Amino acid sequence: MGILSLTIFLPGLGALILSLLPFKNARPVRWVALVFTLITLALSCYLFAAYDRSSGGFQFTDSAQWIPAINASYHVGLDGLSLAMVALTSFLSFIAVLASWSVDHRPKAFFAWLLLLQSCILGVFSSLDLLLFFLFWEIEVIPLYFLISTWGSGRKEYSATKYVIYTLFGSAFMLAGILMLYFTAGTFSIPELYSADLALLAGGIPLAGIFLLLLVGFAVKLPVFPFHTWLPDAHTDAPTAASIMLAGALIKMGGYGIFRICLGLFPSEAERFAPLFLVLGVINIVYGGAITLKQTDIKRLIAYSSISHMGFVLLGLFSLNEAGLTGACLQLISHGLITGMLFASAGILIHNTNERQISKFGGLARQMPLLAGLFFIAAMGAMGVPSTSGFVAEISVYLGTFSAGVPLAKPIAIISLTGILFAAAYMLNMMLKVFFGPVNHGFNHLKDISITEKFYLGMLASGILAIGLYPHFITGVLKPAITGLALLWGG
Amino acid sequence: MNWQFILPEIIIAASAVIIIIADLISRKPVVTTAIAMTGITASLIIACISDTFFESVFEGMLFIDGWSWITRILLLGVSAAVVAASTAYSDKLKNHWAEYHALVLFALLGMMLMPAAGNLISAFLAIELATISFFILVGMLKTPESSEASLKMMLTGGVASAIMLYGMAFIFGSSGSTGLAEIALHSSPAFSSGLLLGILLLLAGFMFEVGAVPFHMWLPDAYEGAPTPITMYLSAGSKIAGIAVIARVFSMAFTTPAQLGHDWGIAVAVISAITMTLGNVIALQQTNIKRLLAYSGIVHTGYMLIGIAAIGMGNQVSGDGKLFFYMAAFALAEIAVFTAVIVITRYLNSDRIEDFSGLVHKSPVLFAALSTGLLSLMGLPLTAGFMAKLFIFTSAIDNGLLWLMIIAVINTVISAYYYIRIIRLMWLGKPCSESKIKLPAAPGFISLISGLGIILLGIAPYLLLKLVENIISLP
Numbered sequence: 008m009g010i011l012s013l014t015i016f017l018p019g020l021g022a023l024i025l026s027l028l029p030f031k032n033a034r035p036v037r038w039v040a041l042v043f044t045l046i047t048l049a050l051s052c053y054l055f056a057a058y059d060r061s062s063g064g065f066q067f068t069d070s071a072q073w074i075p076a077i078n079a080s081y082h083v084g085l086d087g088l089s090l091a092m093v094a095l096t097s098f099l100s101f102i103a104v105l106a107s108w109s110v111d112h113r114p115k116a117f118f119a120w121l122l123l124l125q126s127c128i129l130g131v132f133s134s135l136d137l138l139l140f141f142l143f144w145e146i147e148v149i150p151l152y153f154l155i156s157t158w159g160s161g162r163k164e165y166s167a168t169k170y171v172i173y174t175l176f177g178s179a180f181m182l183a184g185i186l187m188l189y190f191t192a193g194t195f196s197i198p199e200l201y202s203a204d205l206a207l208l209a210g211g212i213p214l215a216g217i218f219l220l221l222l223v224g225f226a227v228k229l230p231v232f233p234f235h236t237w238l239p240d241a242h243t244d245a246p247t248a249a250s251i252m253l254a255g256a257l258i259k260m261g262g263y264g265i266f267r268i269c270l271g272l273f274p275s276e277a278e279r280f281a282p283l284f285l286v287l288g289v290i291n292i293v294y295g296g297a298i299t300l301k302q303t304d305i306k307r308l309i310a311y312s313s314i315s316h317m318g319f320v321l322l323g324l325f326s327l328n329e330a331g332l333t334g335a336c337l338q339l340i341s342h343g344l345i346t347g348m349l350f351a352s353a354g355i356l357i358h359n360t361n362e363r364q365i366s367k368f369g370g371l372a373r374q375m376p377l378l379a380g381l382f383f384i385a386a387m388g389a390m391g392v393p394s395t396s397g398f399v400a401e402i403s404v405y406l407g408t409f410s411a412g413v414p415l416a417k418p419i420a421i422i423s424l425t426g427i428l429f430a431a432a433y434m435l436n437m438m439l440k441v442f443f444g445p446v447n448h449g450f451n452h453l454k455d456i457s458i459t460e461k462f463y464l465g466m467l468a469s470g471i472l473a474i475g476l477y478p479h480f481i482t483g484v485l486k487p488a489i490t491g492l493a494l495l496w497g498g
Numbered sequence: 499m500n501w502q503f504i505l506p507e508i509i510i511a512a513s514a515v516i517i518i519i520a521d522l523i524s525r526k527p528v529v530t531t532a533i534a535m536t537g538i539t540a541s542l543i544i545a546c547i548s549d550t551f552f553e554s555v556f557e558g559m560l561f562i563d564g565w566s567w568i569t570r571i572l573l574l575g576v577s578a579a580v581v582a583a584s585t586a587y588s589d590k591l592k593n594h595w596a597e598y599h600a601l602v603l604f605a606l607l608g609m610m611l612m613p614a615a616g617n618l619i620s621a622f623l624a625i626e627l628a629t630i631s632f633f634i635l636v637g638m639l640k641t642p643e644s645s646e647a648s649l650k651m652m653l654t655g656g657v658a659s660a661i662m663l664y665g666m667a668f669i670f671g672s673s674g675s676t677g678l679a680e681i682a683l684h685s686s687p688a689f690s691s692g693l694l695l696g697i698l699l700l701l702a703g704f705m706f707e708v709g710a711v712p713f714h715m716w717l718p719d720a721y722e723g724a725p726t727p728i729t730m731y732l733s734a735g736s737k738i739a740g741i742a743v744i745a746r747v748f749s750m751a752f753t754t755p756a757q758l759g760h761d762w763g764i765a766v767a768v769i770s771a772i773t774m775t776l777g778n779v780i781a782l783q784q785t786n787i788k789r790l791l792a793y794s795g796i797v798h799t800g801y802m803l804i805g806i807a808a809i810g811m812g813n814q815v816s817g818d819g820k821l822f823f824y825m826a827a828f829a830l831a832e833i834a835v836f837t838a839v840i841v842i843t844r845y846l847n848s849d850r851i852e853d854f855s856g857l858v859h860k861s862p863v864l865f866a867a868l869s870t871g872l873l874s875l876m877g878l879p880l881t882a883g884f885m886a887k888l889f890i891f892t893s894a895i896d897n898g899l900l901w902l903m904i905i906a907v908i909n910t911v912i913s914a915y916y917y918i919r920i921i922r923l924m925w926l927g928k929p930c931s932e933s934k935i936k937l938p939a940a941p942g943f944i945s946l947i948s949g950l951g952i953i954l955l956g957i958a959p960y961l962l963l964k965l966v967e968n969i970i971s972l973p
Binding site: 138142167 | 878879891892896903908910911918919922925926959960964967
């Protein structure tokens with residue numbers, strides 16, 4: 008068993024150990040969870056450092072026979088993008104455990120589900136076999152369902168069920184697509200599919216059909232308009248840790264899937280449908296941004312802003328050039344950190360004040376200057392202010408879209424610029440109402456964030472700034488993967 | 499004579515007779531259970547060590563081969579689970595304990611002979627032996643619901659038998675034989691429309707046995723009224739045997755010429771699509787766990803019929819390993835679910851789903867077993883149900899039934915709603931009382947075995963699939 012398999016299954020092992028441990032109270036349970044996420048994080052950091060950037064390609068591969076009858080195998084490996092996503096997931100899981108330090112309702116089950124969720128997400132990002140990929144993709148639903156429906160708030164059961172039904176709906180199409188792909192090429196192996204000429208093999212089955220079936224699955228997850236309605240409910244009603252994982256790592260699976268499977272395997276179909284997805288992307292940005300403006304619930308606002316930001320991912324991916332793809336991948340990572348941080352901060356606020364309506368807060372910067380400051384960094388990231396990761400990502404997306412050879416690309420790029428405007432409006436408005444403005448004396452007793460909270464918010468903030476100031480930190484890893492893909496459309 | 503080939507069946511028949519005689523001497527329930535278990539175990543051992551080569555016995559009345567070998571073992575396993583689970587029902591059935599077990603074994607005898615049938619006559623006799631035993635078993639509780647269910651099942655079953663016989667008459671009339679191999683010889687290279695009519699009538703009769711739409715009406719009532727171990731038997735036993743006999747008869751007799759297989763293959767595919775969709779839609783509204791499982795069973799009949807349709811479209815002349823995998827995975831999941839349901843409903847004295855609320859606090863083990871079974875029925879990855887669906891979907895695409903696969907996939911999503919609803923209720927709901935459920939040893943053991951089996955087949959399906967495909971492909 009290689010180091011990558013160890014990284015994937017370690018959190019799952021942790022979940023198993025947790026569920027078998029005899030003690031009932033929360034203290035030892037969360038320490039065990041923390042240790043497991045910490046070791047996984049350390050392993051991911053090792054992978055990140057050890058990845059050979061000059062040769063690129065899939066590294067740390069591990070494979071074993073699984074179901075020879077249908078030519079499916081256990082096959083995992085990392086290229087630049089999956090490596091970055093694995094590192095992001097491990098990082099966010101570690102933070103999610105820290106952010107759940109105060110969970111004391113059925114803590115054993117909570118941390119076990121959280122760890123299992125991490126294993127599933129890591130599995131999705133590392134799978135090089137479509138069936139394995141689907142397997143991880145599908146199981147992830149169960150831990151998240153329990154996390155939302157048990158430890159959530161508001162209409163938690165409704166939101167959790169909605170999430171499950173939407174995801175299963177999407178993955179049903181995806182499974183159909185994967186099976187059709189299998190019958191076209193005779194293999195589930197992604198590297199083998201990369202080197203096969205699908206158009207030659209397809210025969211009677213229309214490749215465009217497979218492409219769209221797969222894309223529906225990813226579009227539900229990302230989420231792309233009009234499949235986005237599960238997201239605000241699930242994010243809003245989830246517990247903080249689940250919100251962090253959901254917005255930070257889980258919806259990135261959609262973007263990752265489009266990159267890895269839809270674009271990588273179907274370059275000419277991608278080119279054919281690119282205008283459609285550029286339009287959907289800009290709808291995500293503008294429509295998402297406009298609805299965000301109207302939100303009154305702090306978590307709901309952050310959730311809707313995710314829809315707008317995921318529009319940039321779609322825009323970058325379907326620009327089909329190196330700048331756009333780089334932007335999209337950077338946006339996946341940057342948004343993971345930024346939204347993770349926003350949700351973590353919002354979680355702290357809600358936990359301390361028992362209040363989530365933005366209008367009920369006010370002047371909190373007085374009592375909580377540090378939280379206000381850190382929150383502002385994340386908000387700047389969301390607005391795409393220079394020196395944050397959001398800026399680097401979004402500017403690359405714009406560059407990519409402007410220079411894209413796809414019809415409609417230029418007008419779409421111009422319209423999507425309003426996304427920045429929207430982001431500034433809703434983020435600044437929220438900052439103003441929550442941390443500044445008229446003081447709500449009901450919250451005079453509040454204390455600033457604790458040492459743990461300082462620690463993990465600080466880590467997230469330094470991540471955002473590090474990528475913003477020195478993007479090569481990430482792009483260096485991404486480059487081989489992206490260059491290879493962009494070559495499919497002539498660079 | 500070649501009696502040695504049906505030794506497992508003879509042991510079962512003998513055990514049933516011994517149970518009735520022993521009951522005259524000693525009325526202890528333990529004795530009855532012990533005889534039944536011993537009989538099944540002995541039969542299982544002999545079935546396992548018998549060889550799997552094709553053998554035509556009793557002038558072609560029975561074909562003993564890989565398909566009958568493997569289904570026989572599966573059905574014996576299911577029956578063992580039923581006998582063990584029945585111990586949790588002993589107080590309600592104590593007046594008819596011996597008769598009950600004798601009938602369980604007679605039904606088993608019929609079901610074991612079904613997939614081995616080499617002739618339409620022997621197929622009919624085997625089916626009737628099983629169904630008539632079930633008529634009585636379903637009415638065993640003697641409550642009004644139980645008697646009504648039994649009567650309904652008998653009436654519709656009688657009509658179905660008549661239709662089946664009518665179909666057989668047509669087949670005999672147009673091919674001049676009732677032997678499966680002879681029919682296949684006669685219908686090649688051309689076949690008459692009388693034969694096709696006969697096949698469709700026969701199919702209608704078989705559809706009753708497996709509970710496919712539109713012959714499913716008896717099923718929810720029978721499931722609800724029957725003692726729950728019998729509900730489990732109907733679901734994991736009778737349905738499996740029904741699919742197995744369809745696979746046997748249709749693959750051996752009606753796959754040449756290709757056009758013939760194609761004609762009934764399409765009919766089965768359409769029935770399959772309607773069955774799974776209708777079953778799902780009705781299942782969404784159920785509040786009684788046994789009725790819900792009845793409709794969920796109807797949905798799974800639809801999935802298994804995909805395998806039958808694939809046999810027709812692909813003109814396979816033997817049973818299908820992927821179809822068998824589905825049957826085994828389904829039986830495992832039903833055993834896990836029903837065993838837990840038997841213990842829980844006996845404890846609660848209620849079949850209503852809402853009374854399952856907060857079950858995780860009452861018995862984490864039963865919660866785990868029931869959830870695993872339900873997730874497998876739903877087809878979640880890492881359970882046997884997922885792999886089974888995956889295999890059956892691949893055989894659908896393989897045989898040009900892409901549209902059917904898409905309908906099946908969508909139905910899988912719909913079904914998730916009602917399975918997850920139960921799990922949610924058990925996990926999140928408030929328990930009606932603080933008391934814990936005591937899990938008796940025998941059902942606990944079955945829960946454990948079936949739960950582990952589901953996970954094992956979900957992770958390493960190839961263990962079973964390879965074995966089955968090797969056995970079935972033998973000459």
